[in-house]
Amino acid sequence: MPPRTELRLPAESIAPALARAGIRGTSPPVPDRVAADLALLVTEVVSNAVRHASTGPGDEIVVRLFANDRIRVEVVDRGPGFAAGHRPEPGGDRSSGWGLYLLDTIASGWGVDTEDGTTVVWFELDPAADR
Numbered sequence: 600m601p602p603r604t605e606l607r608l609p610a611e612s613i614a615p616a617l618a619r620a621g622i623r624g625t626s627p628p629v630p631d632r633v634a635a636d637l638a639l640l641v642t643e644v645v646s647n648a649v650r651h652a653s654t655g656p657g658d659e660i661v662v663r664l665f666a667n668d669r670i671r672v673e674v675v676d677r678g679p680g681f682a683a684g685h686r687p688e689p690g691g692d693r694s695s696g697w698g699l700y701l702l703d704t705i706a707s708g709w710g711v712d713t714e715d716g717t718t719v720v721w722f723e724l725d726p727a728a729d730r
Contacts, residue, residue: 602663602673603627610649610658610676618645618662618674627666633726636705637670643698644674644720652678652718669707670724678718 604625608614618641626637641662648660661675702709702722709722 600665600667603666604662604664606662608645608660608662610652610660612649614649614660615642615645618642618660621662622664622672625664626670629670629726633670633724636724637672640702640705640722640724641672641674643701644672644722647698648674648676648678648718648720652676668725668727670726671721672723673719673721675717675719677716 604621606618606621608617608621619638622637622641623634626634629637645660645662652658652660658677661673663673663675665671665673705724706722707725707728709720712719712721
């Protein structure tokens with residue numbers, strides 16, 4: 600199935616805001632709670648790609664949105680990847696480190712795929728599920 604939306608963003612600090620706006624403008628009609636979760640998780644995953652991927656001038660981060668009975672988002676970068684099970688627990692007054700914790704807490708599923716020098720971090724939301 601082709602993506603409903605594919606965004607190509609500069610691997611720079613503006614990317615999370617561009618991703619959030621692009622997804623908001625093209626996501627299917629969903630309850631407000633799901634739209635808020637989608638915006639939050641897109642922001643977190645793209646922020647992690649900007650912060651941790653091995654990017655250089657002209658590199659892009661690609662965000663793909665798929666929608667049917669579930670919403671799936673894939674964020675693709677040129678980073679080295681990481682093990683999906685490795686997640687430091689945020690705590691106390693930490694201002695960072697919340698992205699993977701939020702994925703674990705909010706998404707119906709998520710994972711990391713690496714191949715040929717790219718990393719795909721994906722997550723799914725089930726609009727019908729109660730959290």
